[in-house]
Amino acid sequence: MPICSTSLRRASPSIRRVSFGATRILPVWKGFPLSGAQQTVVSNPNPLLEVEDLVVHYPVKTSFLQRLFSREKLSVHAVDGVSLTLRSGEILGLVGESGCGKTTVGRAILKLVEPTSGMIRFEGIDVTRAKEADFRSLRRRIQIIFQDPHASLNPAMPIGRAIGHPLKIHGLASNDREVRDNVLRVMREVGLTPEEQLFDKYPGDLSGGQKQRAVIARAIILKPRLIVADEPVAMLDMSVRARVLELMLDLKTKYDLTYVFITHDLATARFLCDRIAIMYLGRIVEFGPVKRIYESPKHPYTRALLNAIPIPDPKRRAPKILPRGEVPDAVYPPAGCRFHPRCPAVLTTCGWEGRDFIDYLEERRLNPEKVQRDEEILGPLDEWWARGFQAGRKIGEEDATQLIEHVRSILTEAQPQMNQAVRDVSIRDRQITVEFHDPDLLGPKEVEGRLVECLLY
Ligand SMILES: Nc1ncnc2c1ncn2[C@@H]1O[C@H](COP(=O)(O)OP(=O)(O)O)[C@@H](O)[C@H]1O
Numbered sequence: 329m330p331i332c333s334t335s336l337r338r339a340s341p342s343i344r345r346v347s348f349g350a351t352r353i354l355p356v357w358k359g360f361p362l363s364g365a366q367q368t369v370v371s372n373p374n375p376l377l378e379v380e381d382l383v384v385h386y387p388v389k390t391s392f393l394q395r396l397f398s399r400e401k402l403s404v405h406a407v408d409g410v411s412l413t414l415r416s417g418e419i420l421g422l423v424g425e426s427g428c429g430k431t432t433v434g435r436a437i438l439k440l441v442e443p444t445s446g447m448i449r450f451e452g453i454d455v456t457r458a459k460e461a462d463f464r465s466l467r468r469r470i471q472i473i474f475q476d477p478h479a480s481l482n483p484a485m486p487i488g489r490a491i492g493h494p495l496k497i498h499g500l501a502s503n504d505r506e507v508r509d510n511v512l513r514v515m516r517e518v519g520l521t522p523e524e525q526l527f528d529k530y531p532g533d534l535s536g537g538q539k540q541r542a543v544i545a546r547a548i549i550l551k552p553r554l555i556v557a558d559e560p561v562a563m564l565d566m567s568v569r570a571r572v573l574e575l576m577l578d579l580k581t582k583y584d585l586t587y588v589f590i591t592h593d594l595a596t597a598r599f600l601c602d603r604i605a606i607m608y609l610g611r612i613v614e615f616g617p618v619k620r621i622y623e624s625p626k627h628p629y630t631r632a633l634l635n636a637i638p639i640p641d642p643k644r645r646a647p648k649i650l651p652r653g654e655v656p657d658a659v660y661p662p663a664g665c666r667f668h669p670r671c672p673a674v675l676t677t678c679g680w681e682g683r684d685f686i687d688y689l690e691e692r693r694l695n696p697e698k699v700q701r702d703e704e705i706l707g708p709l710d711e712w713w714a715r716g717f718q719a720g721r722k723i724g725e726e727d728a729t730q731l732i733e734h735v736r737s738i739l740t741e742a743q744p745q746m747n748q749a750v751r752d753v754s755i756r757d758r759q760i761t762v763e764f765h766d767p768d769l770l771g772p773k774e775v776e777g778r779l780v781e782c783l784l785y
Pocket residue numbers: 386387404405406424425426427428429430431432433658
């Protein structure tokens with residue numbers, strides 16, 4: 329993570345450090361903390377926030393013709409069974425590549441998106457079922473900071489008015505003087521100085537860092553308990569990122585805040601968070617104390633992500649082993665373990681399905697030694713279909729015995745785990761079908777002090 333080479337301080341009155349004092353200086357080298365974030369013991373064991381089996385599916389808009397020909401209702405599986413608890417005073421990181429569902433979880437916590445199912449409880453109150461009127465008082469205690477400070481501010485509203493606006497909406501100030509005094513105070517606290525001069529400036533007059541400070545000021549003016557910070561420094565210049573993070577830590581101490589910190593950046597998460605949840609395609613795959621996960625990641629995806637962090641030491645530079653392929657489409661998440669098409673440690677029972685076989689056929693067509701014979705015997709790729717755990721093709725007058733033998737033979741050249749996952753290759757009613765076994769059931773398991781969702785454990 330590109331935070332600048334400076335020292336960042338973190339402290340919290342509600343958190344008892346295990347191995348450090350109340351305040352700690354973390355050195356960073358070109359943005360990378362040289363030592364891991366500390367494990368914390370939180371003095372209040374009651375969760376501030378509980379998320380249980382949260383599911384958020386966004387419906388996909390389809391054309392009239394598509395609806396006419398298909399009864400299937402398509403949806404983006406943005407979040408698919410996320411559970412977590414957040415203790416008062418901690419910083420919980422939601423970490424993962426773009427599109428894995430981090431923002432959706434954050435927005436669901438604030439009731440900015442309606443969950444498809446699941447439960448979110450804040451301070452013991454069921455947010456998911458709370459009526460809008462009941463949620464209003466909660467909304468003051470949960471605030472969100474978005475990635476883009478420019479889009480978060482009304483360009484036609486002076487900064488001072490924007491920061492004071494929530495006080496008016498929630499009726500928390502009796503007159504304009506009180507609003508102004510409060511605004512000037514928080515502007516000083518977030519470093520928006522000289523505050524009297526900046527009060528009447530418009531967002532367009534401020535730098536990116538100043539705008540994000542204004543957004544932070546607007547969030548803390550209501551004295552919230554929980555702040556969901558969605559990639560709060562991702563759009564800022566490198567030079568100001570560290571200072572904004574440092575500000576967030578200072579405010580956490582001052583206001584006794586709890587953060588859900590959303591980031592795709594593992595170095596920032598390591599520096600800032602107490603615990604992290606690594607997300608992949610709508611699921612949490614590893615969840616636990618930062619120190620443990622960074623020192624000894626268990627899930628193959630976490631390992632791949634951590635491998636991809638540049639090491640700030642030319643002598644220790646190791647080859648980067650990134651997962652092969654791209655993140656699959658969240659409209660059609662893979663069966664079994666969603667990471668299985670990319671997993672370097674994949675097992676026979678991880679969820680092999682029809683489309684993996686088609687992908688394998690495609691891969692073979694890129695090989696000049698195999699393409700011709702495959703085309704002759706297996707026919708055109710676009711005639712192959714995949715449905716769930718089966719793949720197949722209608723066959724014409726060709727030699728069925730030769731076809732089935734060739735399919736069996738190419739399976740022996742595939743990844744052994746895929747070959748062993750095949751239940752049957754058969755020809756019935758002029759249709760060849762390759763069928764895979766059902767995957768093993770997958771759920772989070774406790775592994776060395778963290779939860780991991782992987783069949784290796
Ligand atoms: N309003 C929406 N409508 C449809 N799909 C959405 C919407 N918002 C997000 N998505 C999709 O949901 C998935 C998760 O998105 P998001 O929560 O923004 O992930 P992240 O914050 O990790 O990048 C992505 O596939 C994204 O394209």
